[in-house]
Amino acid sequence: MSSTTRPAPAPPDHLPKHLGATLEAGPPGELRLRVSTLAFERAARMLKDAGARFVSILLADTPEPALLAALALRGELLVLRAPTEADPVAYGSLGAWWPGARWSEQELVERSNVRPLGAHYARRLTAPDADLLDRRVQGLDVFALPYGPVRSGVFEAIQFQIETGGEDVARMQTRPFFKHRGMEERFAGLTPERAVHVAERVAGIASAAYAIAFCEGVERALGVCAPARAQRWRAVYAELERLACHLDVIAKQAETTALHVGQARFQILKETVVRLRARLTGSRFARGMIVPGGVRAEGAVGLDELSRELDRLERELQRDRRLFLGTPSMTDRLIGSGRLARTLVEDYCAVGPLARGSGLSTDARHERPYGDYKRLGVNVITRREGDAMARVDVRFAELFESLRLLRQSIEHLRRRDGELRTALPADGAGAAFGWAEAPQGELAMWVELRDGLVHRVRIASPSLRNWALFDHAFPKDVLTDFAFIEHSFGLTPAGADR
Amino acid sequence: MLTWIPRGLRAGRITTRYPAREEPAPPGYRGRIELTNATGAAPELAQVCPTGAITVDRERRLALDRGRCILCGACVQAAPARFAFAARYQTAARSRDALVVPEADAEVPVEPARQALGEQARALRRSIHVRHIDCGSDGSEEWEIQALWNPYYDIQRLGFFLTAAPRHADVLLVTGALTNAMRAPLERTWEVMPQPKALVAVGTDACSGGLCPAGELTAGGVDALLAVDVYVPGSPPAPIAIMHGLLLATGLLGAGELAP
Numbered sequence: 001m002s003s004t005t006r007p008a009p010a011p012p013d014h015l016p017k018h019l020g021a022t023l024e025a026g027p028p029g030e031l032r033l034r035v036s037t038l039a040f041e042r043a044a045r046m047l048k049d050a051g052a053r054f055v056s057i058l059l060a061d062t063p064e065p066a067l068l069a070a071l072a073l074r075g076e077l078l079v080l081r082a083p084t085e086a087d088p089v090a091y092g093s094l095g096a097w098w099p100g101a102r103w104s105e106q107e108l109v110e111r112s113n114v115r116p117l118g119a120h121y122a123r124r125l126t127a128p129d130a131d132l133l134d135r136r137v138q139g140l141d142v143f144a145l146p147y148g149p150v151r152s153g154v155f156e157a158i159q160f161q162i163e164t165g166g167e168d169v170a171r172m173q174t175r176p177f178f179k180h181r182g183m184e185e186r187f188a189g190l191t192p193e194r195a196v197h198v199a200e201r202v203a204g205i206a207s208a209a210y211a212i213a214f215c216e217g218v219e220r221a222l223g224v225c226a227p228a229r230a231q232r233w234r235a236v237y238a239e240l241e242r243l244a245c246h247l248d249v250i251a252k253q254a255e256t257t258a259l260h261v262g263q264a265r266f267q268i269l270k271e272t273v274v275r276l277r278a279r280l281t282g283s284r285f286a287r288g289m290i291v292p293g294g295v296r297a298e299g300a301v302g303l304d305e306l307s308r309e310l311d312r313l314e315r316e317l318q319r320d321r322r323l324f325l326g327t328p329s330m331t332d333r334l335i336g337s338g339r340l341a342r343t344l345v346e347d348y349c350a351v352g353p354l355a356r357g358s359g360l361s362t363d364a365r366h367e368r369p370y371g372d373y374k375r376l377g378v379n380v381i382t383r384r385e386g387d388a389m390a391r392v393d394v395r396f397a398e399l400f401e402s403l404r405l406l407r408q409s410i411e412h413l414r415r416r417d418g419e420l421r422t423a424l425p426a427d428g429a430g431a432a433f434g435w436a437e438a439p440q441g442e443l444a445m446w447v448e449l450r451d452g453l454v455h456r457v458r459i460a461s462p463s464l465r466n467w468a469l470f471d472h473a474f475p476k477d478v479l480t481d482f483a484f485i486e487h488s489f490g491l492t493p494a495g496a497d498r
Numbered sequence: 499m500l501t502w503i504p505r506g507l508r509a510g511r512i513t514t515r516y517p518a519r520e521e522p523a524p525p526g527y528r529g530r531i532e533l534t535n536a537t538g539a540a541p542e543l544a545q546v547c548p549t550g551a552i553t554v555d556r557e558r559r560l561a562l563d564r565g566r567c568i569l570c571g572a573c574v575q576a577a578p579a580r581f582a583f584a585a586r587y588q589t590a591a592r593s594r595d596a597l598v599v600p601e602a603d604a605e606v607p608v609e610p611a612r613q614a615l616g617e618q619a620r621a622l623r624r625s626i627h628v629r630h631i632d633c634g635s636d637g638s639e640e641w642e643i644q645a646l647w648n649p650y651y652d653i654q655r656l657g658f659f660l661t662a663a664p665r666h667a668d669v670l671l672v673t674g675a676l677t678n679a680m681r682a683p684l685e686r687t688w689e690v691m692p693q694p695k696a697l698v699a700v701g702t703d704a705c706s707g708g709l710c711p712a713g714e715l716t717a718g719g720v721d722a723l724l725a726v727d728v729y730v731p732g733s734p735p736a737p738i739a740i741m742h743g744l745l746l747a748t749g750l751l752g753a754g755e756l757a758p
Binding site: 182 | 501502503505506509512523524525526527528548568569570571572583585630631632633634635636637638639640641642643644645648649650660662663664671674675677679680682683687708709710713714715716733734736
């Protein structure tokens with residue numbers, strides 16, 4: 001086995017032997033393994049065989065230039081770190097044999113000077129052109145139909161190249177990055193207090209999750225901890241966000257079946273949550289509350305009133321769920337649509353309700369509890385069917401789980417008073433991953449700090465990771481199922497494109 | 499299916515009466531920033547703003563560009579005697595200059611195209627077709643636009659309909675700082691819309707780029723490419739703010755009625 005740096009525990013037993021890696025000190029929950037660029041691919045492959053899930057591949061700059069791969073394995077985030085000064089950085093490709101790593105690696109190739117050996121990335125992923133289609137369609141009588149980036153209705157910009165003979169979907173190609181705004185670069189040089197505004201605007205519908213992941217990254221890099229009361233408020237905002245996002249998905253599912261009253265009902269519930277957030281924080285998206293080191297202020301709504309509002313919401317939700325699940329015109333369109341096999345979901349390292357709908361019990365709040373989730377205890381809800389219905393069903397169950405967590409957090413907030421903010425050390429330096437379970441799935445953020453300023457941020461968004469699976473979501477489905485399947489994914493292009 | 503009907507009726511009327519009646523924002527709502535004292539400011543105050551919305555001139559007079567403001571509250575925290583959040587929804591203005599306070603709020607003449615649109619709307623009993631295009635938003639603006647058709651806001655009661663085809667559209671709602679990949683789709687969408695037509699920039703990103711100013715990846719706002727008729731700043735603007743912007747764009751609402 002390899003030798004270790006300080007402190008000197010032996011590499012944990014659950015890791016494969018002969019990994020060729022050295023254990024390094026890292027923040028809690030983050031297991032840093034130093035490897036050479038030569039051993040990088042082999043180590044990743046051994047960890048994949050041991051059951052690891054791919055999270056991200058990136059170039060780090062702190063404490064030294066290095067190639068980094070983040071993998072999730074049994075309650076830990078494994079960080080393979082290969083320090084290198086080489087230009088270009090050459091290493092054995094992960095995307096060549098690991099579908100879950102493909103888009104992340106391709107993005108790295110197109111944005112920086114790395115050379116993954118053994119990989120061949122044909123089309124340019126990160127610079128899409130709405131008019132440039134892949135002319136090589138598969139099969140006779142098949143034509144390619146570009147759908148997007150401007151679509152009917154109010155949708156974010158993304159394009160799908162649908163190859164179809166009329167009904168069956170022969171091949172689907174998702175084309176993201178129409179909305180690439182370079183958000184990761186906007187963090188550089190800002191103070192953490194200022195950079196959190198950028199984090200909140202990467203994927204606006206998941207503002208709280210992005211703010212939490214960023215603040216967790218900053219706090220872990222600097223070795224500070226937000227006060228317990230601040231963590232409770234963060235959990236409140238995160239769970240309210242989950243309610244709003246899941247209700248949005250369900251309302252859109254009702255809309256696609258032209259179930260107008262159902263759509264109106266779930267829109268009302270969603271707006272109720274958004275308005276509650278506005279009263280609580282002054283922002284309909286709870287922006288400006290989560291800050292590095294804690295939260296800015298107490299929520300502006302009394303805790304008694306807050307729990308009364310949630311009780312009312314739960315009563316309404318129970319009735320509407322019963323009606324929704326008892327409406328065959330609704331459920332018939334979802335059952336069996338867009339079925340994703342568990343093995344496929346595993347290969348693509350999908351996260352969030354999408355993975356949970358195919359039987360994978362993955363949830364950052366449970367796997368690597370952060371903040372208040374260390375105390376709350378999250379029940380991870382899974383369904384085995386893997387179809388659009390299963391994904392909607394997971395969301396329904398998670399709505400009630402979120403309400404349960406909210407009630408628990410409120411109870412804790414009521415019982416004990418406390419500080420809201422820990423001061424960050426001036427001129428702090430360090431690097432760490434921060435993570436949060438966004439409504440779309442696990443979000444991981446690599447945060448580097450130098451002299452008290454943000455130096456580099458890299459984001460592994462759930463939307464980009466899950467979208468790669470969309471190309472495989474039409475095994476026995478026809479074109480008219482498109483909207484159902486898309487909404488059941490519940491992703492946001494803003495988060496994917498950054 | 500029948501079971502849904504009593505469920506829908508039970509809720510009663512929840513729709514806002516805006517614009518006939520003002521829709522109050524909840525207390526503490528961070529709708530926009532008011533400049534309460536603009537004179538004698540330290541030049542360093544301009545550095546407080548992450549998007550450069552605050553400027554201090556030679557006479558040490560403050561100016562705030564709401565078109566750049568992302569409502570982060572850094573200025574309110576740094577100088578509470580000068581800046582304050584106002585709990586109101588409406589933020590829209592007909593020109594970029596009108597978003598800068600405390601510049602004299604000069605009345606901007608209604609452009610002929612929009613005037614024609616307003617007259618047409620009145621003649622057709624206010625039927626206006628709206629098209630949306632995302633040019634790089636953070637996704638929250640889309641939520642707020644979608645909300646206009648939910649039972650709380652129900653903008654259809656004012657005759658606004660969402661249309662799938664740009665050729666049917668009278669108003670184009672644009673969100674986002676305008677990324678490179680969206681330039682051509684935006685240009686083409688606007689081109690095929692019939693006259694008279696109006697373009698509404700929704701969100702601070704669409705007004706000025708916000709945190710994504712003009713650069714290699716974004717144009718820093720829609721007006722870098724097309725003339726904007728109404729700006730609705732906000733990060734994101736609330737549904738009432740967007741509704742206010744739509745009413746301004748179609749000439750259905752005079753600048754004086756319920757406007758700031």
